[in-house]
Amino acid sequence: MLAGAILPMVGVLREGSMEARENASAAIFSLSFLDENKITIGGTPGAIEALVELLENGSPGGKKDAASALFNLCIYEGNKSRAVRAGIMRPLLNILKDFSTSGLVDEVLVILSVLVSHHEGKAALSKANSISLLIDILRARQPFNKEYATALLFALCHKNSENLACVRRLGAAIPLTEIAKTGSERAKRKAISLLEHMVKLRVL
The missing domain is CATH 1.25.10.10 (Leucine-rich Repeat Variant)
Structure with missing residues (x-):
């Protein structure tokens, strides 16, 4: 250097x-x-x-x-x-x-x-337009990948109702529900929070 x-x-x-x-x-x-x-x-x-x-x-x-x-x-x-x-x-x-x-x-x-x-x-x-790609990772990739994809979706949806509605529209509720049950503690927290925000905004 x-x-x-x-x-x-x-x-x-x-x-x-x-x-x-x-x-x-x-x-x-x-x-x-x-x-x-x-x-x-x-x-x-x-x-x-x-x-x-x-x-x-x-x-x-x-x-x-x-x-x-x-x-x-x-x-x-x-x-x-x-x-x-x-x-x-x-x-x-x-x-x-x-x-x-x-x-x-x-x-x-x-x-x-x-x-x-x-x-x-x-x-x-x-x-x-990364949301659909991240949702695909939720469905098909390894647990480590799913954890990071969940965290990224959480970050993209934070204070952004348009992205949150897009996540729901693209069918993320089912893989997020699965992650909320079986993922790591970090992934569970993010998945549950996303699902709760969907409910609050009446998009779930």
Whole structure:
């Protein structure tokens, strides 16, 4: 970091071979564990944009490295809006849609849970028509995935009656009821709260 390595790494991320891009992404991931490095890396011109591009168009290994690096960077509040403005939502949601990339679903849901805590992330996720996709995860994915999908739906529906009505209209009541019975304690709380809000707004 003291030697100013991030900027040349970003150059490799943009123009290197796929193997070199993967290695640069993995190096940034390792460096981004330190909070002060999250700030420096996120503030480096083109760093987050290059990681988002790798997440969208990289090899399976490149996508995984990019997802890991972006997760670390987005823990820092100031990087959340940068990631959203760099277009992170599209590749994240494309990964959720593509069952061939199921090995990245956990990472994607965790990144989304970090981004949705920021108002720009929440707005971008809502505009991306993600609700139907999250409901599909409630029906078909593993318990860990369902827990995060429930939490994301809860965040999207908080003080948003339009999204809440959409959740109901798309048939979420049945999988949410199941999660309220059999999910983890965290998932149960979120599912029950969503169902209660549906009742209060007379959409259930």
